[in-house]
Amino acid sequence: MANRSKRRRPLRTLLILAAAALLTALFVRWDNTALQVTHFEPVFTGLPEGFDGCRLVVLSDLHGGEFGPENQELFAAAAEAAPDYIFYLGDLEDLYRGPREGYAEEVARGLSAIAPLYYVTGNHEWAIGGVPELKARLESCGAQVLSNEFATLERNGDTVVLAGIDDPNGYADQKTPEQVAAEIYAAHGDPFWMLLAHRNNEFAERYSLLGADLVLSGHGHGGIIRLPFTDGLLSVERTFFPSYTAGLYEENGSALFVTRGLGNSGPTFRLFNRPEVAVVTLRSS
Template identity: 65%
Template sequence: MAKKRRLRRSFRAARLFMAVILVAVFLWWNNATLVVKQFDPAFPTLPPGFDGCRVVVLSDLHSAQFGRDNETLLETVAEQSPEYIFLVGDLLDQYRPLPEGYAASIAAGLSAIAPTYYVTGNHEWALGDVPALKKALTENGVTVLSNQAVTLERFGDTIVLAGIDDPNGYADQKSPETLAAEIAQKWGDPFWILLAHRNGRFAGQYSLLGADLVVSGHAHGGIIRLPFTDGLISHDLKLFPSYTAGLYYENGATLFVTRGLGNSGPSFRLFNRPEVAVLTLHTGAQ
């Protein structure tokens, strides 16, 4: 009898050990392996020359590494054959070690694939020395949009791409409303895209600026994604957040939010793998 009890205890211990291993592997898979997600927003006002334009959207790396020097991430992005790359904030993390040369390496790798445009997130400003970060990105081929706008051209048509610094930035920085007014004054009523890190400002502010498409991150996909929810918990610990992943529509504007790539501090992802988002723009009805 004693021998049978020992065998039963050993069997239970083995099952527990295997369960722990499986849970650990599952958590690693949820947080360290990339998934590519395709999105196909349509816009009746998109110039025909931009029909079919492919854009990779990345956000919230938080100093993460996917492969040595982010080789896996760069290879995955290149495989999508993007015409543009939008990098929408929280490249760095205030709570995690910063690998030496991290920003420059990412910038060089992405800009070698396609023209890359960047706006700051809240963590860059929390870390400090944003001018040095912007300088490193610019010197390695990335266009930094600090409350400013540029034009993109494709097959003879033009659209406007604007980007704003995170609200954590300088207290006297140009407001999104002022930038929108400048765009209207310079280009009239163009099709334009706004890069803005914070998803939660879409309904009450960014959707009212006149942009056709707002591209954001910040939400981390709701951290834990469950069926029939937009995420279980927000980055600021609110239950059942909104505007966390995918496409949304308010006030005649479209919002796209990427689930992002990394984690901040001790947080984790569950049913919410790091996302390389691919937007293919289409001319037509929503």
């Protein structure tokens, strides 16, 4: 009996290891495909009263991913938040997978049917190429593309300014963020204004100096792997312990919101960092 018991132990060990491997694989798959809706309520002293309670759905970094057939799960999560506006912050498709015909239009139609959709480019749009054509296709499907320019938003009789800049990977002679900010001040004095800018890692040393009340960014993928007591383990530039990877920050009198994004680039995967549909509700103090 003792010898028979010893012979069974390797089999038992293999079964335990196989079960652990299966559970790990299922968890990683769930961690990369199960949408998480998160809520944030930043408070601003200069926010016009008409925008108190204004709800923004903030999305970024799909990288050609799908949540449900034709992204219906993504659209349902965005619609359930009942947003006033939807902001999409770049990297709609992925350089390494390549664009899929009709994908960009499908996403633009689905989101713009829920609420006014504003879009800015990320680094992958420029790496893939054909950005002017992409912008035209998105606009034909209901998106408003902000290309180093600004627009006025109205709500309950008040207005704010929304600006959007192309990724730094764009044309070498494109209008700079500083020029866009100067144009806003020249046109509107000192308004409450928001800036859509793909790259979270440009905030501290550049975007926070422009004077925007709120900057909204993606790009960081939440630090790819998130562990307790960290702001993300790994940046998309492959540096350790990056900052400004998820949630709300403040620097130089400017607030920053960073979404963890939705998809993965190339062979990367998320860990303890589910795809995020961020709901940002603006509050006036």
